Amino acid sequence: xxxxxxxxxxxxxxxxxxxxxxxxxxxIALRRWYRGRxxxxxxxxxxxxxxQWDGILSGAVPAESWRLNNLDxxxxxxxxxxxxxxxxxxxxxxxxxxxxxxxxxxxxxxQARVTTGWKRRTALVALxxxxxxxxxxxxxxxxxxxxxxxxxxxxxxxxNTELPEAAIPILDCLLLGKRSIPEHTxxxxxxxxxxxxxxxxxxxxxxxSGRPRELLARVLGELASSDLGEDLILLATDSDxxxxxxxxxxxxxxxxxxxxxxxxxxxxxxEWFVRLRAVVALASIKHALRIRxxxxxxxxxxxxxxxxxAWALAxxxxxxxxxLTQVVETKDNYALQAFISELExxxxxxxxxxxxxxxxxxxxxxxxLLRTLNVCRQDxxxxxKAFAAAGGAK
Numbered sequence: 001x002x003x004x005x006x007x008x009x010x011x012x013x014x015x016x017x018x019x020x021x022x023x024x025x026x027x028i029a030l031r032r033w034y035r036g037r038x039x040x041x042x043x044x045x046x047x048x049x050x051x052q053w054d055g056i057l058s059g060a061v062p063a064e065s066w067r068l069n070n071l072d073x074x075x076x077x078x079x080x081x082x083x084x085x086x087x088x089x090x091x092x093x094x095x096x097x098x099x100x101x102x103x104x105x106x107x108x109x110x111q112a113r114v115t116t117g118w119k120r121r122t123a124l125v126a127l128x129x130x131x132x133x134x135x136x137x138x139x140x141x142x143x144x145x146x147x148x149x150x151x152x153x154x155x156x157x158x159x160n161t162e163l164p165e166a167a168i169p170i171l172d173c174l175l176l177g178k179r180s181i182p183e184h185t186x187x188x189x190x191x192x193x194x195x196x197x198x199x200x201x202x203x204x205x206x207x208x209s210g211r212p213r214e215l216l217a218r219v220l221g222e223l224a225s226s227d228l229g230e231d232l233i234l235l236a237t238d239s240d241x242x243x244x245x246x247x248x249x250x251x252x253x254x255x256x257x258x259x260x261x262x263x264x265x266x267x268x269x270x271e272w273f274v275r276l277r278a279v280v281a282l283a284s285i286k287h288a289l290r291i292r293x294x295x296x297x298x299x300x301x302x303x304x305x306x307x308x309x310a311w312a313l314a315x316x317x318x319x320x321x322x323x324l325t326q327v328v329e330t331k332d333n334y335a336l337q338a339f340i341s342e343l344e345x346x347x348x349x350x351x352x353x354x355x356x357x358x359x360x361x362x363x364x365x366x367x368x369l370l371r372t373l374n375v376c377r378q379d380x381x382x383x384x385k386a387f388a389a390a391g392g393a394k
Contacts, residue, residue: 059101222249
């Protein structure tokens with residue numbers, strides 16, 4: 001073959017490119033064929049195992065018939081884990097017995113302790129989905145792993161168990177601060193594990209300080225029940241403002257006779273966000289006695305507290321005319337404007353005007369309402385004109 005020089009190099013490059021394209025197409029076709037064959041086998045084996053499912057659960061079908069086949073083992077485990085997520089207490093025992101009897105649970109525990117990388121993380125998540133108490137020690141060991149992804153997988157695995165005892169290693173890790181774990185991951189895990197036993201958090205909260213104490217207080221604020229009533233009063237007087245704010249949030253879920261006196265005091269807290277949380281909690285309590293502390297918060301120097309209090313008062317629904325009269329009696333223009341603005345946003349202003357017209361003795365309140373509405377509308381018109389002028393200047 002004669003030497004073609006530069007043209008020969010181009011010809012070789014074209015040939016190599018064609019060969020590469022052909023090999024790539026062949027690889028894609030082979031991969032599609034292999035995956036199609038795999039999914040066909042997966043569908044066939046899933047149907048076959050589903051037809052024997054009652055026997056697999058009861059043990060009538062021996063585990064040896066499917067346990068040593070990797071595909072069958074994978075299918076049975078996936079079905080079991082999916083069933084466990086939706087199972088009640090009666091069904092859970094049957095599913096866990098199948099996991100234990102077949103050795104699937106022991107296999108995942110072994111993988112969580114021996115393997116590394118993504119295999120270990122996959123085993124940790126699957127181990128948590130079993131909701132088995134035996135999984136907790138292996139998941140707790142992974143909290144000391146050097147890789148953050150593995151620690152996060154361990155925390156999520158503990159959260160999936162939804163067992164109060166699974167919160168203990170997470171709390172110990174949080175207080176000791178050995179390894180860093182994202183706060184939102186810890187918060188979600190503790191909320192999942194302690195949903196029915198918030199007292200576990202309270203014991204650790206008394207021993208903690210700094211950021212861990214604030215995180216535990218926030219979780220406790222979401223989960224607190226009436227069983228922690230007296231302890232919540234102590235938290236409401238804590239020196240840490242974040243703890244007091246969380247206690248205020250928790251008090252909104254308690255009985256009005258217990259929560260209202262404490263929240264009425266907390267609307268005068270020195271920190272504005274504690275007062276705001278107290279107002280939010282008062283808004284969630286359906287009781288007539290909440291009006292007085294909300295009126296007090298309506299005169300708060302912080303704008304957010306006033307707005308939230310105005311929202312709560314405007315959505316009470318009844319006796320808005322009496323509430324307006326009490327707002328007028330405060331002689332606080334900011335409070336009056338915040339309340340009337342919220343009435344306009346909620347669409348209750350027309351009902352209030354009608355109620356005032358039906359009570360001749362409240363002419364003063366009606367006049368103040370109309371005058372304030374005119375002032376608010378004038379302010380809005382001036383703001384719109386200023387905005388339009390600024391846009392025209394540009």
